[in-house]
Amino acid sequence: MKVLNKSTKQIENSSGHGLHVPRVYNVKWLSFPYIIWMAGFIIVPLILIIFYGLTNKEEGFSLENISLIADPVNRKALFLSLKLSLTSTAICLLLAYPLAIILTNIKMKSNSFIVLILILPMWMNFLLRTIAWQNILEKTGIINNMLAFLHLPALNIINTPTAIILGMVYNFLPFMILPIYNVLIKIDKDVINAARDLGASWRQTFIKIILPLSLPGVVSGITMVFVPSLTTFVISTILGGSKIVLIGNVIEQQFRLGNWHTGSGISLVLMVFILLSMAILSKSDKESEGSNLW
Amino acid sequence: MVKKFFERFYIAIILLFLYAPIAILIVLSFNASKSRAKWGGFTLNWYKELFQNEDIMSALTTTLIIALISSLVATILGTTAAIAINSMKKTPRTILMTITNIPMLNADIVTGISLMLIFVALKFTLGFTSVLLSHITFNIPYVILSVMPKLKQLSPNTFEAAQDLGASRVYAFFKVILPDIFPGVLSGFFLAFTMSLDDFVITHFTKGPEINTLSTKIYTEVRKGIKPEIYALSTLMFVTVLLLLILINRRGAEKKAPVRKV
Amino acid sequence: MKKLTLVFTMVLGMCLLAGCSNAGEKVYVYNWGEYIDPEVIDLFEEETGIKVVDDYFESNEEMYPKIKAGAVQYDVVCPSDYMIQKMIEEDLLTEINFENVPNIKNIDPSYLKSSEQFDPGNKYSVPYCWGTLGILYNKTMVEEPIDSWSAIFDEKYSGNILMIDSVRDAFGIALAYLGYDINTTNETELDEAKTLLQEQYPLVQAYVVDQVRDKMIGGEAAIGVIYSGEAIYTKRENPDLEYVVPKEGSNVWIDSWVIPKNSRNKENAEAFINFICDGEIALKNFEFITYSTPNSIARNLIKDEDIKNSTVAFPDQTVLDRCTTFQYLGEEVESMYIDKWNEVKSQ
Numbered sequence: 001m002k003v004l005n006k007s008t009k010q011i012e013n014s015s016g017h018g019l020h021v022p023r024v025y026n027v028k029w030l031s032f033p034y035i036i037w038m039a040g041f042i043i044v045p046l047i048l049i050i051f052y053g054l055t056n057k058e059e060g061f062s063l064e065n066i067s068l069i070a071d072p073v074n075r076k077a078l079f080l081s082l083k084l085s086l087t088s089t090a091i092c093l094l095l096a097y098p099l100a101i102i103l104t105n106i107k108m109k110s111n112s113f114i115v116l117i118l119i120l121p122m123w124m125n126f127l128l129r130t131i132a133w134q135n136i137l138e139k140t141g142i143i144n145n146m147l148a149f150l151h152l153p154a155l156n157i158i159n160t161p162t163a164i165i166l167g168m169v170y171n172f173l174p175f176m177i178l179p180i181y182n183v184l185i186k187i188d189k190d191v192i193n194a195a196r197d198l199g200a201s202w203r204q205t206f207i208k209i210i211l212p213l214s215l216p217g218v219v220s221g222i223t224m225v226f227v228p229s230l231t232t233f234v235i236s237t238i239l240g241g242s243k244i245v246l247i248g249n250v251i252e253q254q255f256r257l258g259n260w261h262t263g264s265g266i267s268l269v270l271m272v273f274i275l276l277s278m279a280i281l282s283k284s285d286k287e288s289e290g291s292n293l294w
Numbered sequence: 295m296v297k298k299f300f301e302r303f304y305i306a307i308i309l310l311f312l313y314a315p316i317a318i319l320i321v322l323s324f325n326a327s328k329s330r331a332k333w334g335g336f337t338l339n340w341y342k343e344l345f346q347n348e349d350i351m352s353a354l355t356t357t358l359i360i361a362l363i364s365s366l367v368a369t370i371l372g373t374t375a376a377i378a379i380n381s382m383k384k385t386p387r388t389i390l391m392t393i394t395n396i397p398m399l400n401a402d403i404v405t406g407i408s409l410m411l412i413f414v415a416l417k418f419t420l421g422f423t424s425v426l427l428s429h430i431t432f433n434i435p436y437v438i439l440s441v442m443p444k445l446k447q448l449s450p451n452t453f454e455a456a457q458d459l460g461a462s463r464v465y466a467f468f469k470v471i472l473p474d475i476f477p478g479v480l481s482g483f484f485l486a487f488t489m490s491l492d493d494f495v496i497t498h499f500t501k502g503p504e505i506n507t508l509s510t511k512i513y514t515e516v517r518k519g520i521k522p523e524i525y526a527l528s529t530l531m532f533v534t535v536l537l538l539l540i541l542i543n544r545r546g547a548e549k550k551a552p553v554r555k556v
Numbered sequence: 557m558k559k560l561t562l563v564f565t566m567v568l569g570m571c572l573l574a575g576c577s578n579a580g581e582k583v584y585v586y587n588w589g590e591y592i593d594p595e596v597i598d599l600f601e602e603e604t605g606i607k608v609v610d611d612y613f614e615s616n617e618e619m620y621p622k623i624k625a626g627a628v629q630y631d632v633v634c635p636s637d638y639m640i641q642k643m644i645e646e647d648l649l650t651e652i653n654f655e656n657v658p659n660i661k662n663i664d665p666s667y668l669k670s671s672e673q674f675d676p677g678n679k680y681s682v683p684y685c686w687g688t689l690g691i692l693y694n695k696t697m698v699e700e701p702i703d704s705w706s707a708i709f710d711e712k713y714s715g716n717i718l719m720i721d722s723v724r725d726a727f728g729i730a731l732a733y734l735g736y737d738i739n740t741t742n743e744t745e746l747d748e749a750k751t752l753l754q755e756q757y758p759l760v761q762a763y764v765v766d767q768v769r770d771k772m773i774g775g776e777a778a779i780g781v782i783y784s785g786e787a788i789y790t791k792r793e794n795p796d797l798e799y800v801v802p803k804e805g806s807n808v809w810i811d812s813w814v815i816p817k818n819s820r821n822k823e824n825a826e827a828f829i830n831f832i833c834d835g836e837i838a839l840k841n842f843e844f845i846t847y848s849t850p851n852s853i854a855r856n857l858i859k860d861e862d863i864k865n866s867t868v869a870f871p872d873q874t875v876l877d878r879c880t881t882f883q884y885l886g887e888e889v890e891s892m893y894i895d896k897w898n899e900v901k902s903q
Contacts, residue, residue, distance in 0.1 A: 028378050028381065028382060029378070030374040030375065030377055030378035031374070031375045031378030031379055031382075031390070033371055033374065033375070034371050034372070034374065034375035034378075034434065035375075035390075037371060037430075037431070037434070038390075038393055038394075038434075040412075041409065041412070041427065041428075041431040042393060042396055042397060042431065043393070044412055045405075045408030045409055045411060045412045046396070046408055048408060048411040048412055048415060049404065049407065049408045049411065052411065072899070073895075073898045073899055073902045076902050076903075077902055095308065098304065099304065099305065099308055102301045102304060102305060103305075105301075113543065116539050116540075116543055117309070118312075119539070120532075120535065120536060120539060121312045121313065121316060122492075123488065123492075123531075123532075123535040123539075124316060124528065124531065124532055124535070125491075125492060125508060125509060125512065125528065125531065126492050126494060126509070127494060127509055127512045127513055127516065128319060128512060128524070128528045129315055129316070131319075131512070131516060131520060131524075132315030132316065132318055132319050133315055135315075135318055135319075135322070136314070136315060136318060138776070139761075139776050140774060140775070140776050142318060156715065159761065159762055170311070170312075170315070173308075173311075173312070174312070223399075227399065227401055228401070228402070230401070231401030231402070231403050231404070233403065233495075234494060234495070234513070237516075238516055241761065241762030241763065241764070242721050242762060242763035242764065242901070243757070243760065243762060243763060243901070245898075245901055245902040248401075248403055251403055251407070252403065255407055255410075255499070256618050256621070257617055257618065257620075257621055257894070258620065258621020258622070258624060258625060259621075260411070263407065264407070264411075267403070267404050267407060270401065270404065271400060271401075271404055274399065274400070274401065275399065278399055410627075413627070414625060414627045419627070419628065419629070420627055420628055502628050503584060503586070503609055503610070503611030503628055503630075504609050514589075514612065517589070517614065517765075517766055517767060518589055518590065518766045518767065518770075
């Protein structure tokens, strides 16, 4: 039997945690397939967007595509998107946080049952769920049928920004509930008990202990709701009757009509904006390295 | 207690909100009348029509095949990458993790568009393969992010110990490391599978005329007017997933919620 | 290890299956949605053994960049008049070899003559369908019979109007209503049209193209802007609906089959076009899509006298006199139209 004695070399563990494959065995090569893939399918495409965004049809360098974001039409779309996505994110947060707290206090045999119930709607196709809302909100849809039955005036929600907000909240609420819930159940009950023992009121306990500890989950949730809702074009197409034009619709339309330069220009601005806000947000959450998915 | 009542009431309302639209879709799938608002009698017709509808069935097959293959490939690439990244020094690790995070942070419309641009630049005809490659691309980060935490939890010495006892590198990997990180690999696989199944935007930009996934097929139907077969399909999907999740939950490992010490 | 091998073999097998469907003769057809009878396609595939792969677009402006970029190679496409004119000018089409399309003789010569407006010499296109743009309204939901574009700008129908989501059509309507040429390049006139459309925005229930059919049949709106071809179908499904070409004038259009230059299956494309031009096939197609056919054999074979002589499907000269065909106005003016349309919709 071979006895490998190379492994007894003392090597400084600079990563500080986890599986330590002694560098003698150099597994870095394992990452080469991935690096090549990444370079080809993540980096180069992004460079392409930057390239298209910064040039115009005559192949010259130009900032005109970027400046298009200031164009009144695009500005309106951007502000509307911001307004709707911020509102939806806030609503999701307000709805999700209490729910997460309630859920952590429930004694259930296995808390994965709760997770299951909440994930289940997410497994339904995203488009189908949005279409379902179209059915509910339509002029001749479910709500108006019920109202007509009760001789109440019809509600005209479809094809308005309100419908879009509804659609966004509906689609993204589970994404806000889960991260917060995951973080909350990991809080050691002993810590809370200790605080109470030391005389803190529920309110103080909440503000000083629970809230700060739950922050990574909140940040995670906000990320998972804000970005998709800011850039969606599907929800506004299905629930907006082509009357509501969000920034996602603008970009999609530009690409559909073949204006790759203008489309890329607007996408670039959007990308930078998102990355900046994410960077600011993640300042308050240094540990996660993005692993707060579940 | 009043508090308990309000709590239960609140949960009930949220659940109602989440499930009402799905309930409506299910009900409509049995509606004999094509109209969305009027009940025309109970029928199983749409379920029959669904299975005879070539377009929808082929879209369904395509969706499943793409999801399966892309998540398999992503799992392999992602797991190996995670192991490699984990053994790197801080700087290259941070760089690679940042780039890994890009497809997830970026709006999917930007990811979809960027992928379309590169396919066109390479004069690569858009079709099944372009969609598959795109799905693998956005799936890998999910796998890496699922496997990494598991890698971090491993004891540093297990690998060495195995080799001290005479195992070759490969043997040690498959018999010692893989079983320990397997939950992460598995959840990465399922996560990738789910993301691929549900994807619309990226597929929308990278597909060719011959290919339709379920999502893109539904999208074209939305603009024309929904066929009731779609409701039947959505009901079947819901029931399938419900059964699957119940099964998994029954067999499933109890999630040990690691206690967070302050 | 065994399990893994099994899984891999399965995956490989599926990959091969997925790739298998690529064998055999094909023709890639790029067409408007719901614009051809699926049974006609089946008949074509049976008779010729050529598999039809179809893709859809909702507007000329969406179809054009795909052809231009060439990311997908279509064999036969069905654009409208002004778009064909543009594509010819930009050298995107290839001349059709009419020896492979003998059924062209079935097309009524008057339509070939009209086609010369955008395809001089009839070298690149074969007429497929033609029609007018007008108002479809629900008799029971309006106060009096409609005969003017003023109805879709009228406040009393607020929330009950379905406006067409197409830039040239929308502006064409506004310009016609204001008494201008629908092919104007005059910016002042366009701005007036734009303002009119902006004022209409709050009254519009939704901007639609294909969905207008089902919505009007379902009674979800009182008035819709629609192509004449939809009129017969919708009236069949809901007898309360009436179609009218407003007195201020409107657009008459022809959609024709063309073959892009980068087509890879040109002969299959020509076989396809030839098949569509067969009298019996054209008749069958007409009965499904109900869009007016330029095929004289098909027209004579129409059994239903009402439809054969329908003024909706086959309007008489008085109607046609107040209709104009769209022209291609050049890239700059086109951009101007599109910009103004975006301004209208982004409120």
